[in-house]
Amino acid sequence: MRNSLKELFKKTITFEYSLPNIENGISKSDISTSDDFCYLAKGNKEISGLIYNGIVDFAFEEYNIDLNNLNEIQQKALKHKIRFADIESENAQLKLGFYGEVLLNLVLQLEFGTDVFVARGQFFDPLSNFEAHGYDSHHIIDRNGKIELWFGEAKFYTTPSSALISLWKSLQETLSMEYLNKNFQSIIQKNKEIQTKNPLINKFISECRKDPYRNFYEDIKNYKMKLVRPILIVTNEDKNYDTTIKSIIKLINKRNNENPINIPVDLEVSLFFIMLPVNDAITIKKEVLECIRKNEPLI
Numbered sequence: 001m002r003n004s005l006k007e008l009f010k011k012t013i014t015f016e017y018s019l020p021n022i023e024n025g026i027s028k029s030d031i032s033t034s035d036d037f038c039y040l041a042k043g044n045k046e047i048s049g050l051i052y053n054g055i056v057d058f059a060f061e062e063y064n065i066d067l068n069n070l071n072e073i074q075q076k077a078l079k080h081k082i083r084f085a086d087i088e089s090e091n092a093q094l095k096l097g098f099y100g101e102v103l104l105n106l107v108l109q110l111e112f113g114t115d116v117f118v119a120r121g122q123f124f125d126p127l128s129n130f131e132a133h134g135y136d137s138h139h140i141i142d143r144n145g146k147i148e149l150w151f152g153e154a155k156f157y158t159t160p161s162s163a164l165i166s167l168w169k170s171l172q173e174t175l176s177m178e179y180l181n182k183n184f185q186s187i188i189q190k191n192k193e194i195q196t197k198n199p200l201i202n203k204f205i206s207e208c209r210k211d212p213y214r215n216f217y218e219d220i221k222n223y224k225m226k227l228v229r230p231i232l233i234v235t236n237e238d239k240n241y242d243t244t245i246k247s248i249i250k251l252i253n254k255r256n257n258e259n260p261i262n263i264p265v266d267l268e269v270s271l272f273f274i275m276l277p278v279n280d281a282i283t284i285k286k287e288v289l290e291c292i293r294k295n296e297p298l299i
Contacts, residue, residue: 001109002067004299005053009110012046013039013276016241019249024242029252029273031261036273038245044279048287053298054102055082059121070298078292081121094285100156101136104232107274114139114150115196118187134183135174142198147223151183152230158281160235160248164255167231177217177267180227184216220267229271237277244277
């Protein structure tokens with residue numbers, strides 16, 4: 001990732017506190033298996049600028065990005081790697097998922113130290129103008145000889161209630177071994193350019209390429225893989241920051257009480273929330289669209 005984007009991120013999004021937070025009287029969510037994390041956004045313009053400048057890194061792996069031709073690659077991303085080019089209505093554009101997905105991609109790399117396994121843009125089908133169903137991020141870490149799959153999800157809505165309604169529609173399914181296996185098959189069958197310097201991950205990829213139609217259940221067991229499900233919630237701040245965080249946690253717990261999420265026993269799973277209250281979600285998205293229309297130079 002280019003240094004200018006890293007610096008922009010540091011100026012725009014800062015860590016506030018983790019949950020549970022005794023000082024502020026805020027617990028972590030009932031379904032989180034580790035701490036939840038709360039971040040502070042500087043302002044609408046700064047967040048929109050970060051999203052706009054992060055599209056390239058969301059659409060392409062780092063080895064496919066020519067830093068000398070960023071704006072040209074940005075146009076390729078918008079036309080061929082995300083669902084955007086053929087959508088003319090601004091209302092429809094505002095409902096697209098890439099805004100939050102771009103932020104998730106940046107947060108995971110710069111705050112949690114992940115590496116991109118496969119860029120989300122690789123799953124876009126220009127013919128149908130549709131993104132394949134699946135996780136919103138495909139990141140990976142070799143942690144002391146154990147592969148962690150950071151397959152995340154992002155929800156960017158004006159209210160936390162809307163974000164969680166959308167999340168709960170598929171959350172249980174995405175925690176299953178069957179869903180993970182299908183995603184692996186999609187990754188290996190469609191993407192031939194996965195590159196990494198990590199020997200353990202390289203060994204796994206090499207074995208997958210020999211048989212891309214394999215059942216990955218045995219691989220997941222043999223490599224002692226762990227599925228990490230970070231869920232980014234970006235939503236409008238209500239009254240003040242702490243009140244907003246409390247409200248999000250309360251709504252997560254309410255949703256879980258009504259429709260409980262069960263962590264599978266045949267797969268090691270870590271699930272947690274990353275919360276980023278913003279001033280105005282719609283304004284941020286509109287400013288991103290304005291940058292795209294003007295083809296603003298990337299940093």
